[in-house]
Amino acid sequence: MFAANDPVQVLSGAAALQPLADGSAQRVRGTALQYTVLSHTLQLDATQLRFAGNRYPPEIQARYLQLPPSLPRRVVNLASQLAAQDPPFPYDRVLRVQAYLRAFPYTLDTPLPGPDQDAVDYYLFDARAGFCSYAASAMTVLLRAEGIPARVVSGYAMGQYDFERGAYRVPASAAHAWVEVYFPGYGWVEFEPTAAFPAPVYPEPPSANRQPSPTPHPQSAAQTQKTPWGWLLGAVLLGAAVFAALRRWRIPPDRSPAAQAARLYAALRRELTVAGVDVPAHLTPWETLRRAEPHLQAYPRLATALRLAVQVYIHAAYRRTPPSAAAVRAAQRAWARAWGQRLLLRLRRRRKPAE
Incomplete structure (x- = not known):
């Protein structure tokens, strides 16, 4: 359903x-x-995706960078050309590929490729028009060719909103295929290469649209030749004082509810890993919970702590407002009360080889 x-x-x-x-x-x-x-659902902005980096988990690379050995060379060359036009952020490369494919006309009447012709190559260079499956496959291949994990997703578009019923009408004709791209720390994020469907919008923060500050007037040659020795000596002494102070005083950790939620979730993941529960880094928080729950049936307090930690972490990571301090404290108390079961889970792991 x-x-x-x-x-x-x-x-x-x-x-x-x-x-x-x-x-x-x-x-x-x-x-x-x-x-x-x-x-x-994810609520992300462009800055989060742009600076997510490209440190993909090995299991993600192994599965979602696969390409057929017979992929035509001109497809790989096109991927390199599109990537070369942007800064070296995967997010900007994804947007470039999406924009390139959204210029292709949408039609259901595209003839099938020849029996020995690569379908993506045919769509990109011969047909240059088609429906969603062509566009999604092409975007996935172009991104994988540049080392960006991507996959084709099939399902249904949102359909049309029925104001009388107060619900969306999703007919069979809304069947659709689109693309998801993996971003470290956030998981799979949706993109739309088919021009007939609206593309997801990940807003740029207001600071990204600021005008650059005016360039100062260049100094004269006489001014640039003068070395302000007094100012330089003062800067050196000030730097030494700051360095000495930092050695004596530790910068306090971020104690905001969002930061505490993130630290609690990270601690639980480490605890599960030490206890031998397989929770790879590429799993989303909900996937981590589902993977761990079968191992925690005999540890109800620890299972409760994990559920609460996942809830506050998702709130902190994916919502525009931070979780409440009360919700974070409740998750921390559950984690503290589960100390005995955490110890038992570790001991069970250590006893397994002897058994």
């Missing part, structure tokens, strides 16, 4: 969540005519 983005909980109706075989997501299964599902 239908659900938006990543479903995490069924609130009503004869439905249930079923994890996919690889544990990367869940689907909604059931026969109800009416049901309510709570889904997890």
